[in-house]
Amino acid sequence: MIEVQLSTQEFLKVAKNHSNTSLTEAEFQINNLVNKRLPFAKLDMSKPHIMGIINITPDSFYKNSQINNLNKLKKSFNEMINNGASIIDIGGESSRPGAEKVSIVEEKKRVIDPIKHLKNYKGDFLISLDSRNLSTMKTCNKIGVDIYNDITAFKERNKIEFISKTASPVIIMHMQKEPTNMQINPKYTFAPIDIYKFFSKKIYKLTEAGVKKSNIVIDPGIGFGKTLSDNLNLLKYLPLFHGLGVPILIGASRKSLIAELTIHDYKLRGKNKKKIIPSKRLSGSLAFAIHANMCGVQILRTHDVFETNQALICQKLLHL
């Protein structure tokens, strides 16, 4: 694999000098980068949005995000909405590395009442369901979930039929293998390109099945079946994914790559640091959120809405 830096004009000129077919494809790819994204679930995609994470789980990797009663749910929800979240992502099954699958009955038991409760609130916010189970999606559709966020990228045919029939906005995530085994020896030729190709095929498959392209957001799945080097390459080459012509979501909030990078840096300086727990990973999360924003990423998925919003406010005033 080689990398060459060219101006857009030079790139088009080289393509034109080769053939008309080459030029047409080059223009198509540039247009994919430039074309204004249509609203996603009525959200304006020409500005960044924050998605707040609510885990109705006893085993999510970041303990402070675990919600186990209505008062805590109300508190988290209000904090997120008042501090700039456009979307609240609710999940009833942990997808941390090594997590075991929970039964669909248990998952529904965890998420249905909280979603029903939040639907009573008036305001400019959307609820997204973080689930890989069709049955949970169908039940939540009846109680008014706005977006479906599937870590398996709607792998099964019947899930694709459901989202096509209901014309639902969806987030498709890339993950190698399953949460139980995804961190066991993940392999890529070059992660950004492999994952770009995965999404290209997936978007084609979904649109062929009747899903509108404007209803699709992609999530490269930081930490889902990737080594530290794969995650870093994904973050370095994030703008590549705009070539798919759909909005991008990034979730790096409090993930283990932040701990790995910190520990590595300590090691280089001869210091011993064995563990950095999720509650000590906020600064790294904000650094990645700012980076994603500078890469034009439209949705930032985070545990820390207030802090992420504050970082974006400060950054915006400096850069725009």
Added chain:
Amino acid sequence: MAFVKKTRYLLAPPYCRSVKTFICPILSSPSEGSDGLKLAGGWRCFKNLRVLQKKKII
């Protein structure tokens, strides 16, 4: 894992039969210059690209 080698020359013209070509925009702020293209109708701009190429296995 593949090694990405930074060079000055393309392997072949973009999107020709022998290579796969991918483009990654190099982003900047609109305030840094008005002659760039707006990315996805949003808040970032680009004028230059990182062009990634690899040989197709035919």
